[in-house]
Amino acid sequence: MKHLKAIIASIALFVMFAGTTVQAKVEIQWWHAFGGRLGELLDEQVNKFNASQNKYTVVHTRKGNYSETLNAGIAAFRAGQHPNILMVFEVGTASLMAAKGAYVPMYQLMKDAGQSFNPKGFVSAVSGYYTTTDGKMLSMPYNSSTPVLWVNKDLMKKAGLDPEMDLSTWKRVGNALDAAKAKGIDMPFCTCWHSWVHLENFSAYHNIPFATKANGFAGLDTELSFNSPVHIKHIQTLGKWAQEGKFKYMGRRNEAGKNFRAGECMLMTESSAGYAGIKKEAKFEFGIRHLPYYGGTEAPQNTIIGGSSLWALSGKSKEENKATAAFLAFLSKTDIQAKWHQDTGYLGVTTAAAKKTKSSGFYKANPGTDLAGIQMMRNKVTQNSKGLRLGSFDQIRGIIDEEMEGVYNGSKTAQVALDNAVRRGNVLLRRFERANK
Amino acid sequence: MEKRVFFKGWWLPALLVAPQLLISFVFFFYPSGQAIWNSLFLPDPFGLKTEFVGLDNFRFLLSDPYYLASFKTTVIFSTAVSVSSMALGLYLAALADRLIKGAGVYQTLLIWPYAIAPAIAGVLWLFMFNGNIGLASYYLKALGYEWNHTLKGDQAMFLVILASSWGRISYNFLFFLAGLQAIPKSIIEAAAIDGASFWKRFGTIVIPLLSPITFFLLVVNIVYAFFDTFGVIHTITSGGPEQSTTILVYKVFSDGFVSQDLGSSAAQSVILLVLVGILTVIQFKYIERKVHY
Numbered sequence: 001m002k003h004l005k006a007i008i009a010s011i012a013l014f015v016m017f018a019g020t021t022v023q024a025k026v027e028i029q030w031w032h033a034f035g036g037r038l039g040e041l042l043d044e045q046v047n048k049f050n051a052s053q054n055k056y057t058v059v060h061t062r063k064g065n066y067s068e069t070l071n072a073g074i075a076a077f078r079a080g081q082h083p084n085i086l087m088v089f090e091v092g093t094a095s096l097m098a099a100k101g102a103y104v105p106m107y108q109l110m111k112d113a114g115q116s117f118n119p120k121g122f123v124s125a126v127s128g129y130y131t132t133t134d135g136k137m138l139s140m141p142y143n144s145s146t147p148v149l150w151v152n153k154d155l156m157k158k159a160g161l162d163p164e165m166d167l168s169t170w171k172r173v174g175n176a177l178d179a180a181k182a183k184g185i186d187m188p189f190c191t192c193w194h195s196w197v198h199l200e201n202f203s204a205y206h207n208i209p210f211a212t213k214a215n216g217f218a219g220l221d222t223e224l225s226f227n228s229p230v231h232i233k234h235i236q237t238l239g240k241w242a243q244e245g246k247f248k249y250m251g252r253r254n255e256a257g258k259n260f261r262a263g264e265c266m267l268m269t270e271s272s273a274g275y276a277g278i279k280k281e282a283k284f285e286f287g288i289r290h291l292p293y294y295g296g297t298e299a300p301q302n303t304i305i306g307g308s309s310l311w312a313l314s315g316k317s318k319e320e321n322k323a324t325a326a327f328l329a330f331l332s333k334t335d336i337q338a339k340w341h342q343d344t345g346y347l348g349v350t351t352a353a354a355k356k357t358k359s360s361g362f363y364k365a366n367p368g369t370d371l372a373g374i375q376m377m378r379n380k381v382t383q384n385s386k387g388l389r390l391g392s393f394d395q396i397r398g399i400i401d402e403e404m405e406g407v408y409n410g411s412k413t414a415q416v417a418l419d420n421a422v423r424r425g426n427v428l429l430r431r432f433e434r435a436n437k
Numbered sequence: 438m439e440k441r442v443f444f445k446g447w448w449l450p451a452l453l454v455a456p457q458l459l460i461s462f463v464f465f466f467y468p469s470g471q472a473i474w475n476s477l478f479l480p481d482p483f484g485l486k487t488e489f490v491g492l493d494n495f496r497f498l499l500s501d502p503y504y505l506a507s508f509k510t511t512v513i514f515s516t517a518v519s520v521s522s523m524a525l526g527l528y529l530a531a532l533a534d535r536l537i538k539g540a541g542v543y544q545t546l547l548i549w550p551y552a553i554a555p556a557i558a559g560v561l562w563l564f565m566f567n568g569n570i571g572l573a574s575y576y577l578k579a580l581g582y583e584w585n586h587t588l589k590g591d592q593a594m595f596l597v598i599l600a601s602s603w604g605r606i607s608y609n610f611l612f613f614l615a616g617l618q619a620i621p622k623s624i625i626e627a628a629a630i631d632g633a634s635f636w637k638r639f640g641t642i643v644i645p646l647l648s649p650i651t652f653f654l655l656v657v658n659i660v661y662a663f664f665d666t667f668g669v670i671h672t673i674t675s676g677g678p679e680q681s682t683t684i685l686v687y688k689v690f691s692d693g694f695v696s697q698d699l700g701s702s703a704a705q706s707v708i709l710l711v712l713v714g715i716l717t718v719i720q721f722k723y724i725e726r727k728v729h730y
Binding site for chain 2: 067074095099101249250392409427436
């Protein structure tokens with residue numbers, strides 16, 4: 001009985017105090033796409049922020065994968081039930097940008113809230129993706145990665161190759177695959193995100209346009225142009241490798257990562273953010289290399305990012321926007337960014353975070369983890385290597401996926417497939433232009 | 438003769454049909470009207486602005502070769518799912534009907550797959566045929582057959598048909614079994630005494646007497662293959678490779694909810710609505726005539 005009274009009293013006290021603090025706090029919602037290890041790390045960031053001050057509370061909710069999160073956000077916006085912050089992957093950027101009135105631009109949000117915020121602190125190859133052509137930052141870069149070449153050194157040895165051999169060009173990669181095939185290695189090459197790696201990044205890396213109008217940055221009347229001779233040469237090479245059994249296609253997203261981690265695949269092109277999983281699961285010695293290129297071209301220029309940024313959706317109270325601004329400013333702090341970069345393999349999106357990671361000796365202890373950053377920033381960004389800003393791009397990627405599958409299974413030549421993809425994609429770009437005029 | 442009941446006055450019959458009318462309005466007429474209305478517009482995803490485009494959405498669709506190919510895919514898929522699941526359902530029902538011992542156990546086990554949601558069934562089959570970890574693909578490879586449904590359209594089609602039919606077999610089994618048990622034993626025994634073989638009895642007595650059930654199942658299975666297999670396709674292939682498993686209803690979803698092209702998606706819904714309407718009329722007008730009640 002005595003115990004019960006004590007418990008009731010303490011609950012009452014707790015509720016009283018909790019009640020007063022909760023009432024005074026402004027609560028904001030964040031919808032994102034991260035589960036698993038990334039979800040835990042994200043949760044850690046939110047908890048840190050909530051504990052760091054007593055004015056605001058951030059509540060985060062996972063809404064499925066990237067596409068599902070974006071769709072949930074859009075549907076909620078139509079119903080007026082949207083969150084304060086929405087995670088949007090890079091492919092959805094143009095759709096958000098075109099929806100003026102659906103979001104509060106980042107520079108505006110920070111200015112209204114009186115937050116000191118320096119867009120220049122971000123790596124330009126990253127922030128450029130989310131910045132208008134006249135230099136206004138619209139959303140906050142969150143996680144960004146770029147494709148690199150992953151090497152299974154044990155399989156290289158098995159193929160009679162020097163695991164440290166030069167793999168900087170596709171020609172050399174081709175020679176290595178020949179050797180591997182001759183030694184009976186079942187899966188010499190595999191790739192994740194084939195459109196992102198082999199067309200989108202390929203274009204930037206070789207400094208050739210993926211689409212006209214500076215890849216869509218300069219206007220909605222952009223047209224796809226990834227059917228140039230260099231593109232065709234590369235896709236035809238992939239098709240040939242697929243026919244010869246040197247390249248095994250496992251799926252459109254990151255399905256091939258499983259094969260690599262299981263030690264089946266010798267060389268894989270995949271995001272630098274594959275690091276966390278590979279480091280955890282691989283029971284072999286692995287290496288990280290720069291993405292290969294073709295000699296006699298303008299490569300290597302620089303690669304572009306994949307990943308997401310955070311958008312502050314409109315229609316929220318001033319107080320809530322202030323909370324959003326405070327939270328986003330918190331996320332861009334050097335400590336938070338550096339930790340995120342080292343834990344996940346995503347790029348350090350602020351220059352300070354990259355510097356801090358370097359001075360901490362992390363790159364020395366984990367060789368290859370700095371390659372992604374170098375690869376992105378090795379040259380001054382050009383019109384072709386700033387990124388992509390194309391409407392309906394999720395859908396266009398689907399078209400590219402389909403057409404390239406036709407090359408891999410031998411039913412189409414690269415020329416036919418890429419011409420088709422360009423033509424079909426342009427139809428969607430015109431439709432998007434019309435809907436967003 | 439048919440029984441006819443007449444009501445005096447109008448309010449009681451009106452009251453009795455009111456719930457049905459209300460449900461039809463809320464779940465059919467209102468959404469269909471919305472679909473028709475929306476198919477004439479080109480909205481942006483966020484619903485901030487919209488433009489009246491008349492029949493442009495339909496023109497856009499009908500000039501897309503992949504949309505036209507999707508009709509063919511749908512026909513192949515629906516036919517394969519309906520025919521294979523009905524044939525196997527009937528076969529198993531005929532076997533189970535002849536069981537003497539343990540009929541209950543067999544029947545329960547055969548009905549079991551029906552309890553599994555399409556999306557779950559999709560994941561199950563996907564696991565078995567997964568290129569990395571699938572048992573089925575592993576053994577196929579051992580036999581020298583390269584399985585990769587992410588790249589080969591015919592394999593992908595086979596897999597979605599298999600996964601969609603599997604749970605459906607149970608449903609068809611259940612109805613066929615009930616139908617078989619409703620056939621008076623005396624007729625079959627009389628035929629047997631007259632010297633008719635099993636196949637003769639099956640062909641001339643059982644099949645005709647099962648025709649009402651077969652007709653019902655045909656309609657239900659085609660509707661199922663058209664609309665309810667969405668979960669299976671979404672989990673196994675997402676319509677790929679090269680749209681070889683994109684059936685009409687899956688395209689409605691992927692254009693509407695993945696690509697946020699609500700105008701085109703609404704136009705597709707309208708086309709689908711008309712198509713199913715025509716199909717139902719054909720079924721009742723021509724096939725039902727052959728059914729003996």
